[in-house]
Amino acid sequence: MHHDLHRVLVxxxxxxxxxxxxxxxxxxxxRENGDLTIVVxxxxxxxxxxxxxxxxxLPLRLDCMRVSSYRDETKPVSAPEILDTVRLDxxxxxxxxxxxxxxTGRTTENVSKILAxxxxxxxxxxxxxxxxxxxxxxxxxxxxxxxxPDEFVVGYGLDFAEQYRNLPMIGVxxxxxxxxxxxx
Numbered sequence: 001m002h003h004d005l006h007r008v009l010v011x012x013x014x015x016x017x018x019x020x021x022x023x024x025x026x027x028x029x030x031r032e033n034g035d036l037t038i039v040v041x042x043x044x045x046x047x048x049x050x051x052x053x054x055x056x057x058l059p060l061r062l063d064c065m066r067v068s069s070y071r072d073e074t075k076p077v078s079a080p081e082i083l084d085t086v087r088l089d090x091x092x093x094x095x096x097x098x099x100x101x102x103x104t105g106r107t108t109e110n111v112s113k114i115l116a117x118x119x120x121x122x123x124x125x126x127x128x129x130x131x132x133x134x135x136x137x138x139x140x141x142x143x144x145x146x147x148x149p150d151e152f153v154v155g156y157g158l159d160f161a162e163q164y165r166n167l168p169m170i171g172v173x174x175x176x177x178x179x180x181x182x183x184x
Contacts, residue, residue, distance in 0.1 A: 005155075005167075006174045010156075018145050037093040041066075041100070044101065047157030085114065093120050097111060097126070099127050102125075106136060108139055126143035127141045153170050155169050155170045156168065
């Protein structure tokens with residue numbers, strides 16, 4: 001799979017160091033609140049979230065949402081579609097939404113509206129990666145792992161056509177690997 005990468009954008013060591021920093025900052029920011037409810041957008045953010053929650057030194061509850069907007073393409077092909085939603089009661093809770101990447105912001109905006117409708121005490125957003133140049137809506141994350149250029153990336157949970165999620169780093173996928181998938 002590494003041969004399909006044009007280059008490594010964020011190494012495994014950089015990822016682990018930044019995740020620890022984010023965990024410390026989130027712990028400090030929420031320490032006064034007692035506990036935290038984390039909502040993860042899966043499948044993309046599952047690797048990031050599993051590492052991050054182990055770096056948060058607070059009692060927490062965890063739930064997941066499944067959202068689709070890319071399918072097997074390198075750009076969002078539709079409005080985000082909610083495939084599975086949160087089952088925890090969020091009313092009066094401090095909620096942290098975790099996602100893998102924010103580019104257009106549409107997924108985060110739609111999910112945030114859904115979560116806000118559940119009446120949380122607070123709602124913040126944490127993303128592993130942010131592509132500011134692609135933003136189409138007026139929403140910004142509270143916590144960002146890395147700012148990245150507008151290139152198609154995979155690894156550490158991010159995929160193309162459900163491949164590459166298990167790479168330990170984040171890399172730019174070679175253009176010839178971004179064609180309709182025919183897996184070797």
